[in-house]
Amino acid sequence: MSVPTDQSQPNALRPIAVPAAMANPVVRGELPHLGWVEIAKLRIDDRYQRPLQRHNWEAIARIAKAFDWSLFTVVDIAPAGDGLFSVIDGQHRVHAAAMAGIDKVPVRIVAQPLTGQARAFMGINGNVTSITPFHVLRASLAAGEPWAVEADRAITRAGCRLMTSNRTAVERQPGDVYAVQWVRDRIERDGGVSAPALAAMKTALASLKASREGSADVTIWTYTALRGWYGAVEALDDWLEAPGAIRSLAAFLDREGLGALLARAEDRYRQAKRDGKPSAPVYRLLMADLQDRLDEAFQTKAAFIKIGEAG
Numbered sequence: 001m002s003v004p005t006d007q008s009q010p011n012a013l014r015p016i017a018v019p020a021a022m023a024n025p026v027v028r029g030e031l032p033h034l035g036w037v038e039i040a041k042l043r044i045d046d047r048y049q050r051p052l053q054r055h056n057w058e059a060i061a062r063i064a065k066a067f068d069w070s071l072f073t074v075v076d077i078a079p080a081g082d083g084l085f086s087v088i089d090g091q092h093r094v095h096a097a098a099m100a101g102i103d104k105v106p107v108r109i110v111a112q113p114l115t116g117q118a119r120a121f122m123g124i125n126g127n128v129t130s131i132t133p134f135h136v137l138r139a140s141l142a143a144g145e146p147w148a149v150e151a152d153r154a155i156t157r158a159g160c161r162l163m164t165s166n167r168t169a170v171e172r173q174p175g176d177v178y179a180v181q182w183v184r185d186r187i188e189r190d191g192g193v194s195a196p197a198l199a200a201m202k203t204a205l206a207s208l209k210a211s212r213e214g215s216a217d218v219t220i221w222t223y224t225a226l227r228g229w230y231g232a233v234e235a236l237d238d239w240l241e242a243p244g245a246i247r248s249l250a251a252f253l254d255r256e257g258l259g260a261l262l263a264r265a266e267d268r269y270r271q272a273k274r275d276g277k278p279s280a281p282v283y284r285l286l287m288a289d290l291q292d293r294l295d296e297a298f299q300t301k302a303a304f305i306k307i308g309e310a311g
Contacts, residue, residue, distance in 0.1 A: 033109045034074065037085060039098050042077065042105075045086045047142040051165070056092065063096035072097070074108045085109070133180035138164045147188040154198045155183070158206035172218045175209050179223040186230070203240045204233040207249035213259055214250075225262050228286030235291055239298075242305045252297055261289055 052060075075090030087094060088110070097105050140148035141164070155162040160175035162183060167176070177183065187197045208214035208229060214221075233240070233249065242248075265285035272279035279285070298304040 035107055035109065036104045037075075037077065037107045037109075038104045039094060039102070041084050042075075042087050042094055043080055043084050044091050045080075045142075047138065049087070049091060052091075052095070060092055060095045060099060063092065064099035067096065067100040067102075072106070074106045076110065077107050078110055132166075133184075134163070134165050137162070137180045137184075146193050147184055150193045150198055151183050151187055151201070154187075154202040155205060158202045159209045160205045172221070174215055174218050174221060175205075176218070176221060177205065177226070178221075179226060182223060182227060197234070199240060200234040201230065203245055203249065204230040207233070207246045208253065208258070210246055210250035211253035211258070213253065213257060217259065220259050220262070222262075224283045224286065225258060227283040228262070228265070228290060229258060231283070231287040232290035232294060236294065236304075239301055239304055242301060244305060248298070248304050252294065255297075256290075256293055261293075262286055265289060 072093060073090075075094055076088040077085040077090075078088055080086040085107070090105075094105060137148055141152060152162045155177055160177055161173075162180070163176050163178050166178065172178075183201070186201060187194050189197065204226075208220070208226075236245075239245065262282075265282050268285055269279050269282045280288075
């Protein structure tokens with residue numbers, strides 16, 4: 001193949017070189033293979049890949065309409081068995097190529113199991129704005145990332161669901177937790193999973209789900225309400241290990257009404273804004289109110305346990 005060159009500015013050509021004093025990094029992973037693969041042999045693994053929505057198809061159509069090989073980068077794939085390959089990165093480009101009538105694309109083949117594919121997907125796409133927390137969660141679950149696995153397990157044990165995709169208002173159910181990034185921020189600390197935070201998450205969600213309001217009203221399962229309630233519950237510390245803790249907290253919610261307290265916090269926030277005064281965020285106002293009421297309702301650990309046992 002003849003490649004055109006420009007010799008008019010030879011001094012502008014700089015070789016690849018690194019300072020000798022720099023430490024040599026460790027090279028990981030097997031050497032990938034470059035080649036061409038038929039699109040008919042490519043598959044999308046929905047366990048970690050993003051589903052294609054309307055806006056994705058619109059973007060694919062734009063790529064196909066202006067298809068140019070000079071703008072097409074290799075597609076990262078991994079063997080999936082039976083002569084098929086799973087697309088790690090590049091499903092938009094592959095779909096666009098197929099739409100443009102192309103039957104094979106240039107690829108980089110890496111030998112990775114599912115967990116490795118999911119991690120590669122996150123590594124390649126992690127800083128792309130189109131990646132949502134839901135996409136990260138799905139990929140993290142497929143990759144076996146501790147924060148995702150442990151959070152999903154704890155929330156499931158609470159009788160709730162950590163959602164891996166967004167849903168319309170009519171599709172949502174009490175106990176559905178959509179605040180994925182908040183969950184991750186709460187339980188992943190110092191590069192590991194916080195067991196106390198997981199326990200507090202499970203107790204907070206389980207008690208809310210066990211309450212009359214939380215089991216019936218999907219509108220109470222908002223980021224603001226969950227964050228305020230979780231913060232108040234977490235402050236109870238070792239009381240959460242007491243027998244009947246979930247029943248005690250559910251009884252408290254039945255008496256106080258989380259929805260009413262949330263509305264009260266929102267009113268206080270709006271009033272402060274109207275008066276031109278500074279205000280804490282709504283979730284902090286709610287959390288402080290809940291903490292005061294919990295302190296009043298359960299002045300001793302013995303009283304806390306007694307109510308739980310009575311339930």
